[in-house]
Structure formats: C-alpha cells, structure tokens
Amino acid sequence: MAGIGYWTGAPSRGLGLASRAVEMLTTWAFDTDEGEALARLELxxxxxxxxxxxxxxxxxxxxxxxxxxxxxxPLEGHLHVRNRGATSSV
Structure with a gap:
C-alpha cells in the first residue's frame, strides 16, 4: 500500500490538472517494476x-x-482507495 497526494495553486484550479496528475502518477505506480508489489493506493x-x-x-x-x-x-477526512486494475474517467 502507498499514498498519493497533490496540491494545486489557485490559478491552476478547475483546469483538470490535479486529475491528470493523479491519473499519471497512479498509472506509473501500478506499472513500474517497483509498483508490481502495489495492490492499492490511498488518497x-x-x-x-x-x-x-x-x-x-x-x-x-x-x-x-x-x-x-x-x-x-482538526476535521474529518475521506479515505479513497484505488486497487490495481481499477479504471478512471480521466
């Protein structure tokens, strides 16, 4: 298991950059040799x-x-997960 995180500055918000970056990093994490052991990523x-x-x-x-x-x-959080082989709409 591993985690993924991101942050976008105000001028970049709403352009789909975070979604594309998360998808690219997720693909890389599951497809690299090091990622072969990864079955799940958390966000x-x-x-x-x-x-x-x-x-x-x-x-x-x-x-x-x-x-x-x-x-x-100080506030509640959401735990999202993606398992190897799951797809996205990006």
Missing part, C-alpha cells in the same frame, strides 16, 4: 474539500471511509 483529503473528492472519484479512487479528526487534522 486522503479533508471532508470539507469537495474539489478533492471530485478528483478522487474522477480518477477511480472509491470512497472507503470517513476518518475521525485527529492531530494534525
């Missing part, structure tokens, strides 16, 4: 960030759990 975001939820869903990361607040994150 966690703040529950108050609907744009990140859309990126996760668009790139084939299914919502698996709502995480309770815990330091350093």
């Amino acid at each position: 966690i975001h703040n529950v108050g960030n609907p744009a990140s939820c859309r990126v996760a869903e668009k790139t084939g990361y299914a919502l698996e759990a709502v995480l309770p607040p815990r330091p350093p994150c």
Whole structure:
C-alpha cells in the first residue's frame, strides 16, 4: 500500500490538472517494476474539500471511509482507495 497526494495553486484550479496528475502518477505506480508489489493506493483529503473528492472519484479512487479528526487534522477526512486494475474517467 502507498499514498498519493497533490496540491494545486489557485490559478491552476478547475483546469483538470490535479486529475491528470493523479491519473499519471497512479498509472506509473501500478506499472513500474517497483509498483508490481502495489495492490492499492490511498488518497486522503479533508471532508470539507469537495474539489478533492471530485478528483478522487474522477480518477477511480472509491470512497472507503470517513476518518475521525485527529492531530494534525482538526476535521474529518475521506479515505479513497484505488486497487490495481481499477479504471478512471480521466
């Protein structure tokens, strides 16, 4: 298992850059020799960030759990996962 994260600056938001980057990195992670052992990737975001939820869903990361607040994150989070072989709409 491994995790994936991203951040976009305000001028780049809404252009699909995060979705394309997440999809490219996901493909690389599952297709590289090192990735052969990877069966799953996780993506966690703040529950108050609907744009990140859309990126996760668009790139084939299914919502698996709502995480309770815990330091350093004061709010609930969403845990999205993508298993090897899952597809996306990017």
